[in-house]
Amino acid sequence: MGLERANSxxxxxxxxxxxxxxxxxxxxxxxxxxxxxxxxIYVYDDEGxxxxxxxxxLWCASLGFSEKRLVEAARRQLETLPFxxxxxxxxVEPAIELAELLIERAxxxxxxxxxxxxxxxxxxxxxxLVWYYNNLVGRPQKKKIIARRGAYHxxxxxxxxxxxxxxxxxxxDLPIAGILHTDCPHHYHYAEPGESEEQFSxxxxxxxxxxxxxxxxETIAAFIAEPILGAGGVIPPPRGYFERIQPILRRxxxxxxxxxxxxxxxxxxxxxxxxxxxxxPDLITLAKALSAAYQPIGAVMMSERxxxxxxxxxxxxxxxxxxxxxxxxxxxxAVALETQRIYDADRIGEHVxxxxxxxxxxxxxxxxxxxxxxxxxxxxxxxxxxxxDKQARRNFDPALKLGAWVTARAAxxxxxxxxxxxxxxxxxxxxxxxxxxxDAMFDCLERALEDARRHVAAL
Numbered sequence: 335m336g337l338e339r340a341n342s343x344x345x346x347x348x349x350x351x352x353x354x355x356x357x358x359x360x361x362x363x364x365x366x367x368x369x370x371x372x373x374x375i376y377v378y379d380d381e382g383x384x385x386x387x388x389x390x391x392l393w394c395a396s397l398g399f400s401e402k403r404l405v406e407a408a409r410r411q412l413e414t415l416p417f418x419x420x421x422x423x424x425x426v427e428p429a430i431e432l433a434e435l436l437i438e439r440a441x442x443x444x445x446x447x448x449x450x451x452x453x454x455x456x457x458x459x460x461x462x463l464v465w466y467y468n469n470l471v472g473r474p475q476k477k478k479i480i481a482r483r484g485a486y487h488x489x490x491x492x493x494x495x496x497x498x499x500x501x502x503x504x505x506x507d508l509p510i511a512g513i514l515h516t517d518c519p520h521h522y523h524y525a526e527p528g529e530s531e532e533q534f535s536x537x538x539x540x541x542x543x544x545x546x547x548x549x550x551x552e553t554i555a556a557f558i559a560e561p562i563l564g565a566g567g568v569i570p571p572p573r574g575y576f577e578r579i580q581p582i583l584r585r586x587x588x589x590x591x592x593x594x595x596x597x598x599x600x601x602x603x604x605x606x607x608x609x610x611x612x613x614x615p616d617l618i619t620l621a622k623a624l625s626a627a628y629q630p631i632g633a634v635m636m637s638e639r640x641x642x643x644x645x646x647x648x649x650x651x652x653x654x655x656x657x658x659x660x661x662x663x664x665x666x667x668a669v670a671l672e673t674q675r676i677y678d679a680d681r682i683g684e685h686v687x688x689x690x691x692x693x694x695x696x697x698x699x700x701x702x703x704x705x706x707x708x709x710x711x712x713x714x715x716x717x718x719x720x721x722x723d724k725q726a727r728r729n730f731d732p733a734l735k736l737g738a739w740v741t742a743r744a745a746x747x748x749x750x751x752x753x754x755x756x757x758x759x760x761x762x763x764x765x766x767x768x769x770x771x772x773d774a775m776f777d778c779l780e781r782a783l784e785d786a787r788r789h790v791a792a793l
Contacts, residue, residue: 343368343380354489367745372399375764375771377750386775388744388751390764393564393596393715394622397676398764404628407672411665420449420662422653429662432671436635439674441608442615445638449631449662453595453621454488456632457558460591460617461492462656463636464556467589467643470650477512478549479556480542480588484518484755486565487558487593487619496558499566499755514549516542519563521572522708522719522727523756531572539578551586556617558591561607567758568717570710576611589616589640595632599623599677600686600765602713610712616640623765626673629666682765686714692769696776697761703783705790714765718779720757720786729756734793736786743785749778 344365353361368380375398377387390396397404411428418426433447448463450456461479468476479496481487487496494502495509498518503509517538518524525534546554557579563569583590592615597607601623604610608618617640621632636644644654660666677683690713697716701709707721707729720737722730730736737753744751744759752760763775 374398374400375767383748385745385748385750386763386771386778388749388761388763388775388779390762391627392622393601393762394627396599396601396623396682396765397626397628397673398766401626401628401676403676404626404669404672407668408629408665411668415664418664419659421657426662426664426667428664428667428671432667432674433662435671435674436620436633439605440618440635441604441606442613443637444618444635445641446636446644448634448636448657449667450621450633451630451658451660451663451666452488452632453593453619454490454493454632455658456595456619456621456634457487457493457496457591457593458490459634459656460556460558460619461496463617463634463640463644464589464591466647467640468555470643470646473552475553476555478514478554479512479558480514480516480545480554481558482518482563483515484520484563484566484569485515485558485560485593486563487560514545514554516545518566518569519571519575520567520569522710532574535572535574535578538572538575539582542579543582546582546586546588551588554586554588556589556591557583558593559613560593560595561597561611561613562602562712562715564596564715564762565754567719567754567756568711568715568760568762570712571611576613580614591615591617591619593619595619595621596715596762600683600713601715601762603683603687603690605683624673625666625670626676628673629669631663631666631670680766686765689767689769689772690714692772693763693767696772700776700780700783703780703787705783705787711761714767715760715762717754717758717760718783720759722790730790732757736790739789740782740786743782744778747778747781749775749782751779 347366369377370380371378376384378384436447437444481496481498483498485498487493495513498515521531521534592608592613598620602610616637618635625631693714697709697711700706700718705720706718707724708719722728737757737759740759741751741753754760
């Protein structure tokens, strides 16, 4: 390696930077793909090549990569008050205004907002709040939380335990005790022969009730669910699923946590996935599109029932002994507040609903490709799952890493997508995407799939 190459950003990255969610051994040989700038739905790498960012970064850059109003909001706040905390009765106006606005926008009646720095931190806080709540209402044994296999809820110790993807548990000694997992609601893979979506939902609901009964309803505190499973493969719920699940939770006095980190803020069409699927949560998790990813921020919204238990906790113990140095940081809060204003001013919800038909038409057309077993999605989020045998719904050997191969080819064609479990290729573009850009995005993916067809034929 020459001196110039040895001192390059690529070499220095390999030498000093440990990447999250990355094959570290491969990275040592391959090095990074470095990006320099963004414009609208596009990002540009260090060689000047332009890509459609088909996953909005990590499901989060809802307003694209060059929204000057958000830059200006951050600048104004940095010049006014670059940092202050919210501990011990202190407050900053952007956090106050943002909390007020979120309560106004909540899909069901909520009482208070607690700020974090990420979705993982928010779901970690949800676990603590659920435990805290049940201790304060005199039910110290009611602590177990049920999540679902295939779900993603974060990577902290508690949130990573809620996550139902084994790769996030291996060698980390996760999940922790008290976290249970029930069925993945993926009809395509887990339905019995001839079983309709409604029948599948009924069976999963019955299995959930059996789990609750076997563990003891008096020990089950909460059930957490993404309206649509995101990182687990973009899996919308089967018909009738939440309609059957929620009465079981109410019957056993089990709290419902809606993880809206990916689905919040128009991703499914309405402002929240909770509205899309008729959920009635006690707690809601927000992040990602809350600030359009221009600043790190997450949030927990809680019902009055939960909040009153927190008040009782202070009567007993004094301070609410949880929170983060940067909870409600004025700069992310100001940017998130401006994000919400842009959603309103630019009528982003109306725009999303106008382009959904084009997105879904192009997505569903991919089901006819010989390598695609299922093309699925809702709103402006979708995925195709690659299979060796469409009739038998049999996936490729994981060792082939065909999903990753397709995303690499898609990048060659100018599209960034993401490979997920079972060779699933996911799309979740910025909400500002236009019809013609949707066509360009799917054209790139179609070319990559054709490359994959020839690649598979040659194996």
